[in-house]
Amino acid sequence: MVRHAIIKYGHFMVDPDDMQDVIRQQELNEEEIERIVKYRWMYLDWMHKRFADKVVKPPE
Amino acid sequence: MVELLSYKKFYDEPLKKDEPVSEEITKDCYTVFACRHKFCREVCPVYQELRNESYTSYGFHAALLSVSRGIESLGNMKETITYCLECGACELRCPNTLFGGDFYKRRTTTVDLVRKIRRDLIAENEKPNNWGEVEKKIDQYKKYYNSSPEEIRQWAKDLEIPTTGDTILFVDYFTAFQETVTVRTAAQILMKAGVKFGVIERPGLTLGELYETNFDEWLAHAKETIEALKSAGAKTVIVVNPHEYVYLTREYPKYMGSLPFNVIFITEYVAKLIENKKIKLTTEVDIKATYHDPCALNKFSGIWESPRKIIESIPGLEYTDEDPVSQWYNCCGNGIASFKELHPELSYRIGTSRLRKAADLGVQYLLLGCPHCKDQLSEVQTKSKINVEPIHLLEIVAKAMGLEV
Numbered sequence: 510m511v512r513h514a515i516i517k518y519g520h521f522m523v524d525p526d527d528m529q530d531v532i533r534q535q536e537l538n539e540e541e542i543e544r545i546v547k548y549r550w551m552y553l554d555w556m557h558k559r560f561a562d563k564v565v566k567p568p569e
Numbered sequence: 570m571v572e573l574l575s576y577k578k579f580y581d582e583p584l585k586k587d588e589p590v591s592e593e594i595t596k597d598c599y600t601v602f603a604c605r606h607k608f609c610r611e612v613c614p615v616y617q618e619l620r621n622e623s624y625t626s627y628g629f630h631a632a633l634l635s636v637s638r639g640i641e642s643l644g645n646m647k648e649t650i651t652y653c654l655e656c657g658a659c660e661l662r663c664p665n666t667l668f669g670g671d672f673y674k675r676r677t678t679t680v681d682l683v684r685k686i687r688r689d690l691i692a693e694n695e696k697p698n699n700w701g702e703v704e705k706k707i708d709q710y711k712k713y714y715n716s717s718p719e720e721i722r723q724w725a726k727d728l729e730i731p732t733t734g735d736t737i738l739f740v741d742y743f744t745a746f747q748e749t750v751t752v753r754t755a756a757q758i759l760m761k762a763g764v765k766f767g768v769i770e771r772p773g774l775t776l777g778e779l780y781e782t783n784f785d786e787w788l789a790h791a792k793e794t795i796e797a798l799k800s801a802g803a804k805t806v807i808v809v810n811p812h813e814y815v816y817l818t819r820e821y822p823k824y825m826g827s828l829p830f831n832v833i834f835i836t837e838y839v840a841k842l843i844e845n846k847k848i849k850l851t852t853e854v855d856i857k858a859t860y861h862d863p864c865a866l867n868k869f870s871g872i873w874e875s876p877r878k879i880i881e882s883i884p885g886l887e888y889t890d891e892d893p894v895s896q897w898y899n900c901c902g903n904g905i906a907s908f909k910e911l912h913p914e915l916s917y918r919i920g921t922s923r924l925r926k927a928a929d930l931g932v933q934y935l936l937l938g939c940p941h942c943k944d945q946l947s948e949v950q951t952k953s954k955i956n957v958e959p960i961h962l963l964e965i966v967a968k969a970m971g972l973e974v
Contacts, residue, residue, distance in 0.1 A: 528675070540573050540574070544871045545670045547871060549667050555895070
């Protein structure tokens with residue numbers, strides 16, 4: 510779990526200060542980050558089309 | 570400007586047989602080893618054929634981790650690490666990339682790791698079986714590189730293309746000497762569309778086999794290519810070979826910073842020309858076809874829409890789509906670098922599996938966006954006699970334009 514999240518390039522991102530002790534961040538530019546986000550939505554859409562037969566609503 | 574930067578600088582520090590694995594690489598291996606999902610297995614074309622977990626992203630990271638803990642030796646990885654096509658499916662499907670890469674600004678980079686280990690093992694004189702075939706290929710490409718300018722431009726001998734211009738069609742040695750139809754067709758399409766472009770006289774080698782063998786030599790060639798493109802006055806560079814597109818947009822910026830020109834893949838460019846009505850597709854092409862997403866475009870570069878836009882605009886073509894996510898599981902079997910030379914039989918098996926998937930859709934043609942896929946799948950089709958003909962998408966575009974190629 511992260512302690513703080515920030516918004517960068519329009520997306521949630523871990524506070525870089527939290528990524529100093531165990532695992533450090535790598536060089537990822539904005540286009541590569543946008544590409545990952547785009548692939549995630551594609552993948553979720555693909556999963557949804559193939560495996561979901563109904564959408565469960567959250568409890569009231 | 571397309572520039573997809575994903576770089577772990579600590580991979581640059583070489584692994585050596587008698588020295589400990591660095592703390593950063595050990596932690597990097599733990600981030601994959603700690604995963605119990607192993608989505609990297611099912612999506613891997615090599616795993617689909619062999620069902621051997623050692624030859625997966627998980628297996629490679631676990632093996633290097635065992636080296637770091639003194640359980641195994643680096644030299645013993647020399648065969649295992651050859652069982653990777655470098656297609657990028659595993660690192661994309663890994664939750665560390667797909668569900669956490671953007672949030673943590675840290676992703677799985679299996680292909681970079683595989684290249685690094687292969688390179689470091691060669692430097693330590695730990696060569697796998699069949700490595701002589703890879704060395705032969707590198708020597709063959711060095712001969713191409715040392716050919717005369719007339720020989721390098723033989724593919725375009727009657728096309729009268731200048732050697733300078735704002736727009737340059739980038740022609741690597743594979744398309745200049747082996748799969749020449751693709752680049753010749755691309756040039757003819759651009760000429761008919763009224764695009765003024767040039768082709769540089771002598772690019773450096775962009776060969777993947779060299780990249781994972783001798784990094785310094787590969788980088789010197791990369792610098793030469795960039796200088797040649799700059800000297801030719803390039804503002805836009807159109808690339809026909811997806812492997813070179815990956816080098817120009819993902820690998821060169823790691824070591825040389827942003828490139829001084831825009832790089833665009835041929836299908837993106839042609840799709841725009843069709844949209845702007847500079848290309849008119851008037852001749853009916855009555856075929857049933859599906860499209861194979863090349864790994865270098867689909868898994869590395871996010872290019873899957875423009876080929877489909879082009880296909881949809883071809884009159885008469887009956888198209889059956891296999892969506893790009895389903896195609897993360899596919900590869901033609903050639904791989905990005907040394908795989909085919911190291912494992913010709915396995916490469917053939919992966920190729921036949923791909924052609925059979927196309928045959929199951931009941932199509933006559935498998936449209937391709939990559940000259941390496943065309944070379945590989947044509948060979949597989951001839952040998953296997955599977956009744957689906959691989960053809961480059963640009964050849965169909967040319968037919969629809971009424972061009973004789």
